[in-house]
Amino acid sequence: MKRIFALFFITIILYNCTSNKEVLYNFESETLKIVPISNTIFKHISYLKTDDFGNVACNGMIYFNKNEAIVFDTPTDGIASLELIKWIHKVQKKKIKAVVVTHFHSDCLGGLEQFHKIDTKSYANNKTIDLAKQNNIKTLPKNGFNNMIEIKVGKEIIFAKFFGEGHTIDNVVGYIPNEKTLFGGCLIKTMNASKGYLGDANTNEWSKTVEVIKKEIPDLNIIIPGHGKHGGTELLDYTIRLFKKL
Numbered sequence: 001m002k003r004i005f006a007l008f009f010i011t012i013i014l015y016n017c018t019s020n021k022e023v024l025y026n027f028e029s030e031t032l033k034i035v036p037i038s039n040t041i042f043k044h045i046s047y048l049k050t051d052d053f054g055n056v057a058c059n060g061m062i063y064f065n066k067n068e069a070i071v072f073d074t075p076t077d078g079i080a081s082l083e084l085i086k087w088i089h090k091v092q093k094k095k096i097k098a099v100v101v102t103h104f105h106s107d108c109l110g111g112l113e114q115f116h117k118i119d120t121k122s123y124a125n126n127k128t129i130d131l132a133k134q135n136n137i138k139t140l141p142k143n144g145f146n147n148m149i150e151i152k153v154g155k156e157i158i159f160a161k162f163f164g165e166g167h168t169i170d171n172v173v174g175y176i177p178n179e180k181t182l183f184g185g186c187l188i189k190t191m192n193a194s195k196g197y198l199g200d201a202n203t204n205e206w207s208k209t210v211e212v213i214k215k216e217i218p219d220l221n222i223i224i225p226g227h228g229k230h231g232g233t234e235l236l237d238y239t240i241r242l243f244k245k246l
Helices: 002-025 078-091 112-117 126-134 203-216 234-243
Strands: 032-036 041-050 054-065 068-072 095-101 121-125 143-145 148-153 156-161 173-176 181-185 222-225
Touching: 032 078, 041 078, 054 148, 054 181, 054 222, 068 078, 068 148, 078 095, 078 112, 095 112, 095 148, 112 121, 121 126, 126 143, 203 234, 222 234
Parallel strands: 068 095, 095 121, 121 143, 181 222
Antiparallel strands: 032 041, 041 054, 054 068, 148 156, 156 173, 173 181
């Protein structure tokens, strides 16, 4: 009888621990979804209404180290961005060190104003800032860079780098060396995806750009595309094939 009671007590403890972990790591509302990929890497998903593709799910990435966080691409609007900020601050209890915008489309910077309201530093390729201005985007990233920037988050150095043109002429990717993780944004396609929106694309250079990434960062384990499921280096290979000129 004592043994049965002990097992029951252990089960309750394990259930409570699991439940708490789910509360800490998962979030979903009508406008935002947060998916854990590892203990420190998360994918945030928000939604963009488009004329050509309907209601599109758009990915961004969050990385935690020590008591700090970095966000790659904001959610698509202010409502979802405010939800993400509250989740990072109140649930994860981290300070947002920076937000990096990977290109000038609204699925990358639609919620930037909310981050500026809490004095978060924002970074983007200088080309991104110029293109955002040309497209009359109201809230612009505050800090520009030409080729690459290093940002320290906790004890780790994180990179944002321009490898070449593709989905847009300004697209950069985010790289977390200690996690062997790449946020490819819309430059990288999920498996079996279509070519998607090409209105600002350079399809002649797209495959070449991804080939450079594959060569310069050969040890990647996790790759998060701008839309759809994350994966490994097969996403690079698929994107290269999709835009390869025969």
